[in-house]
Amino acid sequence: xxxxxxxxxxxxxxxxxxxxxxxxxxxxxxxxxxxxxxxxxxxxxxxxxxxxxxxxxxxxxxxxxxxxxxxxxxxxxxxxxxxxxxxxxxxxxxxxxxxxxxxxxxxxxxxxxxxxxxxxxxxxxxxxxxxxxxxxxxxxxxxxxxxxxxxxxxxxxxxxxxxxxxxxxxxxxxxxxxxxxxxxxxxxxxxxxxxxxxxxxxxxxxxxxxxxxxxxxxxxxxxxxxxxxxxxxxxxxxxxxxxxxxxxxxxxxxxxxxxxxxxxxxxxxxxxxxxxxxxxxxxxxxxxxxxxxxxxxxxxxxxxxxxxxxxxxxxxxxxxxxxxxxxxxxxxxxxxxxxxxxxxxxxxxxxxxxxxxxxxxxxxxxxxxxxxxxxxxxxxxxxxxxxxxxxxxxxxxxxxxxxxxxxxxxxxxxxxxxxxxxxxxxxxxxxxxxxxxxxxxxx
Amino acid sequence: xxxxxxxxxxxxxxxxxxxxxxxxxxxxxxxxxxxxxxxxxxxxxxxxxxxxxxxxxxxxxxxxxxxxxxxxxxxxxxxxxxxxxxxxxxxxxxxxxxxxxxxxxxxxxxxxxxxxxxxxxxxxxxxxxxxxxxx
Numbered sequence: 001x002x003x004x005x006x007x008x009x010x011x012x013x014x015x016x017x018x019x020x021x022x023x024x025x026x027x028x029x030x031x032x033x034x035x036x037x038x039x040x041x042x043x044x045x046x047x048x049x050x051x052x053x054x055x056x057x058x059x060x061x062x063x064x065x066x067x068x069x070x071x072x073x074x075x076x077x078x079x080x081x082x083x084x085x086x087x088x089x090x091x092x093x094x095x096x097x098x099x100x101x102x103x104x105x106x107x108x109x110x111x112x113x114x115x116x117x118x119x120x121x122x123x124x125x126x127x128x129x130x131x132x133x134x135x136x137x138x139x140x141x142x143x144x145x146x147x148x149x150x151x152x153x154x155x156x157x158x159x160x161x162x163x164x165x166x167x168x169x170x171x172x173x174x175x176x177x178x179x180x181x182x183x184x185x186x187x188x189x190x191x192x193x194x195x196x197x198x199x200x201x202x203x204x205x206x207x208x209x210x211x212x213x214x215x216x217x218x219x220x221x222x223x224x225x226x227x228x229x230x231x232x233x234x235x236x237x238x239x240x241x242x243x244x245x246x247x248x249x250x251x252x253x254x255x256x257x258x259x260x261x262x263x264x265x266x267x268x269x270x271x272x273x274x275x276x277x278x279x280x281x282x283x284x285x286x287x288x289x290x291x292x293x294x295x296x297x298x299x300x301x302x303x304x305x306x307x308x309x310x311x312x313x314x315x316x317x318x319x320x321x322x323x324x325x326x327x328x329x330x331x332x333x334x335x336x337x338x339x340x341x342x343x344x345x346x347x348x349x350x351x352x353x354x355x356x357x358x359x360x361x362x363x364x365x366x367x368x369x370x371x372x373x374x375x376x377x378x379x380x381x382x383x384x385x386x387x388x389x390x391x392x393x394x395x396x397x398x399x400x401x402x403x404x405x406x407x408x409x410x411x412x413x414x415x416x417x418x419x420x421x422x423x424x425x426x427x428x429x430x431x432x433x434x435x436x437x438x439x440x441x442x443x
Numbered sequence: 444x445x446x447x448x449x450x451x452x453x454x455x456x457x458x459x460x461x462x463x464x465x466x467x468x469x470x471x472x473x474x475x476x477x478x479x480x481x482x483x484x485x486x487x488x489x490x491x492x493x494x495x496x497x498x499x500x501x502x503x504x505x506x507x508x509x510x511x512x513x514x515x516x517x518x519x520x521x522x523x524x525x526x527x528x529x530x531x532x533x534x535x536x537x538x539x540x541x542x543x544x545x546x547x548x549x550x551x552x553x554x555x556x557x558x559x560x561x562x563x564x565x566x567x568x569x570x571x572x573x574x575x576x577x578x
Contacts, residue, residue, distance in 0.1 A: 220527040220550055221455055227551035228461035235468045264551050271549070 057097050061089045074142040080105055081136045088137060105129060105138055124152075202406055208381055209270075209403055216267040223263050230257045269396045281320050281432065286351050286359055287312040289323065293330045294349075297338075304343045308334070311350040316359055319430045321408050326428075329401040333363045333424050336397065339386065340367030340422060354427065361426045369418035378414065409433055446472040447565045450492035452482045452509070453525065454501050458550075462496070469558055479504040479512075486516050491578065494564045496557075497544075499526040514542035519577035521545040521564035525552065 040049035064075055076091035084100040094101055106113040112130045128141040233253050237246060290310060301308060330349075337347045348364040370378065377383050379402040384395035405412045409432040416422040449471045453459040456477055463473035474492065476482040479501050485492075495513060499506035510522050524547040545564045548557060571577060 217527065221458070224527060224550035224552075225455060225458045225461065228458055228465065231554050232461050232465050232468075235465055239468070260551065268549060 057089060061097075064089050073144065074140075076140055077132075078105065078138050078140055079136050080131070080138055085138075091140075093142065101140070103127075205379075205381075205399070205403060205406075209399075212270045212381060216270040219263070220267050220271070223260060223267060227257070227260045227264065230260060266396065269400065280322050280324070282323055283318045284321055284323055284326065285318055286316060286361060286428070289326055290330065290349050290351060290361070293327050293334065296327070296331055297334065301338050301347075304338070304341075306338055306341050306343070306345050306347060308347045308349065311348055313350075313352045316351055316353045317356065317430045319359055319428055320432060321428060325404045325408065329404050329426070330361070330363070332397045332401045333426070337363055337365035337367065337422070337424075340365050340369075342367065357430050359428050359430065361428070363424045363426075364421065365423075366421040369420055369422055370414070370416040371418050375414060375416055379412075446470060447494065447561060448492040449473045449494050449496060449561060450476065450482060450485070451496045452476045452479060452501070453496075453498040454478060455498075465554055466558070466561075469554075471558075471561065478502070479509045482509065483512055486513060486520075491517055491520060493520070493568055494545075494561050495520060495522045496525055496561075497522050498550075499524050510544055511542060517577050518542065519568050519571040521568050523548060523557075523560055523564060525550055 036055065037050050037052040040051060041047075042049070060077070064077065067075055074092045074094075076094070077088040078085045078101045079088050084102060085105055087094055087097050087099045087101055090096045091099070091101075103117075106115075106129050109131045112128055114126065114128045117125045117127055124144070126143045128143075129138050131138045230253055234250070234257065237250050237253070240246070287310075290312065294308060294310070297308075334347060334349070341347070345366050348362070350362040350364065352360050352362075354360045374385070379398050380395075381399040382395035383399070402412060405426060405428075408428060410426060410428040412427075413425050414422065415425070447470075449463075449466055451459045451463050451466075451473060453462075453475075454477055456475075459475040459477060463475050466473045474485075476485065480503070482495070482497075497506055497509060497513075501509070506524060506526075510524075513520055513522060522544045524544045526547060527550045545567065546560050548560065
């Protein structure tokens, strides 16, 4: 027998034909199968052999299905014999073998023909048809286009829309986050700036205080000499008899003594300010302290028809502070209030709890008020509006008050309306953070 | 009645001498020393004043140390600190010392206040002497 190994070889020496599929019952139901027969002509003895084989379609199916082409394609074999052509293997779309294939096969029997069609549900379908050489069969491959949309343009539009929306949302979120952080940074910056300004201001005041104390100290000795000598001259004049200019000299000396007295007040206040850098802490009820301070006040307030009201909060935390210095600052503020009113008015002293760690005291008067252009200077040293009349101000009261409050860990602020009145607000901590105190050497 | 003996110790010569004159006009017997060495020398020589007006800030020796020295020799001598600066009073509070001054006055001092304090100091000294605490 000749060798059957190469189909080409067989083709040369033998003729073969495919018989179309026939149905055959094998006792287990109707099963389609196809038959291939090969004629073998032995030229040696003139005999013809026919080799016939039947292939179950399911076997063929298996081979076809093994061509993995992805989930959305269809691949099947169609026979070009018959009208319409019949499926030889099963198709997802068109059914089991021997179902009709509802399309025309391409005319060209050579190569692969690719076309575009509309499939079910109007999907675009790519169809490739290849005729199997030497057989009545064609292999049809169907590929549905575009998983996610009916139509490429619709898909494109949807995609574009989604991308646009995402971009806009992303931009919006980025903008918001950026705004948030920029805001935070700006807040932190502003806070830092204001803290720096306050530190600068406080340290400026501290150095002014030290400078003033230093000057006062230097001046004090010569001042003591002048004071002693004018005193001595006065003593001697008293002891002496009348002479030509005695009265005039006495008067002049008195004038000098008065001037010296004014200097003494200033230097003593400045040195007192420097001196009291040491704090003696004790537990103080701010309400009791305010009542004490009232008792120190001159009768002048009553004399001038000024009422002083106490508006004390019922439950207010005990604070740790220096009693003497607190008395000093509130005495200063209340006296200022009285002077601002002049005659017939009202001063309200209000205490309140701000939170668990701070208390607030307001000194409110209905006096003449402080104009906006000078209100920022009232804590400056030697700044006074009381520069005429018998009670000349040294301009040191609020300067010293400010320094003491800062030293005690608190804060002072002022609000005023010309013609209506002024409110000084003092905020004090319940506990002083001692490590933050400004230490001044001797004074 | 003998005059109250006052010793003024201050390195400002003009101040000390003028103050001494004013006190003398008012009936005290006042001596001046312009440095602490002289003052201590006086006291060591057993020439005791009744009251010492002592300036706090002196060269070479601190006012507080001088106070200690004076009290060591004669604890009944009363010392009134004169200070030209504010630190004095708080220093007194801060120092752990055995002896304390009778009082403190800031310069420039009011003469009447000064004389009143000197008289009070004298009274205290006389009381101490009568109790036998010193001379």
